[in-house]
Amino acid sequence: MRTYEDSYRHKGLRKKLVDLLQSKGISDERVLAAINNIPRHFFLDSAFDEKAYEDKAFPIAVGQTISQPYTVAYQTQLLEPKPFDKVLEIGTGSGYQAAVLGEIGVQVFTIERQKALFDALKTFPWLKKYNQIKFFYGDGFEGLPTFAPFDKVLITAAAPYIPEKLIAQLKTGGNMVIPVGEGAVQRMLRLTKTADGSYHEEIFDNFSFVPMLGGRDGKAG
Ligand code: SAH
Numbered sequence: 001m002r003t004y005e006d007s008y009r010h011k012g013l014r015k016k017l018v019d020l021l022q023s024k025g026i027s028d029e030r031v032l033a034a035i036n037n038i039p040r041h042f043f044l045d046s047a048f049d050e051k052a053y054e055d056k057a058f059p060i061a062v063g064q065t066i067s068q069p070y071t072v073a074y075q076t077q078l079l080e081p082k083p084f085d086k087v088l089e090i091g092t093g094s095g096y097q098a099a100v101l102g103e104i105g106v107q108v109f110t111i112e113r114q115k116a117l118f119d120a121l122k123t124f125p126w127l128k129k130y131n132q133i134k135f136f137y138g139d140g141f142e143g144l145p146t147f148a149p150f151d152k153v154l155i156t157a158a159a160p161y162i163p164e165k166l167i168a169q170l171k172t173g174g175n176m177v178i179p180v181g182e183g184a185v186q187r188m189l190r191l192t193k194t195a196d197g198s199y200h201e202e203i204f205d206n207f208s209f210v211p212m213l214g215g216r217d218g219k220a221g
Helices: 008-023 029-037 046-051 069-079 096-104 115-122 125-129 164-168
Strands: 086-090 107-112 133-137 150-155 170-180 186-193 199-207
Touching (some): 029 096, 069 170, 107 115
Antiparallel strands (some): 170 186
């Protein structure tokens, strides 16, 4: 069960979360404003209503998670999204990260491999306000060649390696933000595609994501 009521109490908790993210080093005003504007408790079961504005990841369906607000803010800040950028997101999950990008005015193409999560987004009317977010059921390792090239690519699951097909779908000068690693902890990388089709790599902090898996999973949640 979910509730879609955004009270003054929720707004107050959200402002506190934004202050906390700022104190942890998030400085991009567009990212902070997006988090301040999005009712994160809409994305969680109402059992988590009280906890939605803690800086924590939470379980959603089929063993997946809604990322920690700090992680969402950190990745979004690294991506440096600008209004009208075309961004490919891998791992829609709850749709929260896509909403943050939508709030910034980005054109979002987001892929989820779990059918149950993809279907759940169709019954989430609030997300329809972002008509520039397009949802796809598929394998993120393949990307979306028909919609390429993208200005940016954001991976929100732990990638075992850098997917070459996604580099190919990036514009020259475009960025990919990707947590890479097969163990419990991954390294956040920002890749910038160079004119020769390869990329330049910057290394950031460690994070812990659910794994990026190949293929699609059609089981109901
Ligand atoms: N961005 C999400 C975070 C979800 S967690 C949010 O804001 O809530 C990571 C998600 O990536 C999970 O839902 C998982 O099912 C999905 N995922 C893992 N591997 C994938 C792949 N190859 N293609 C698409 N989605 C994938």
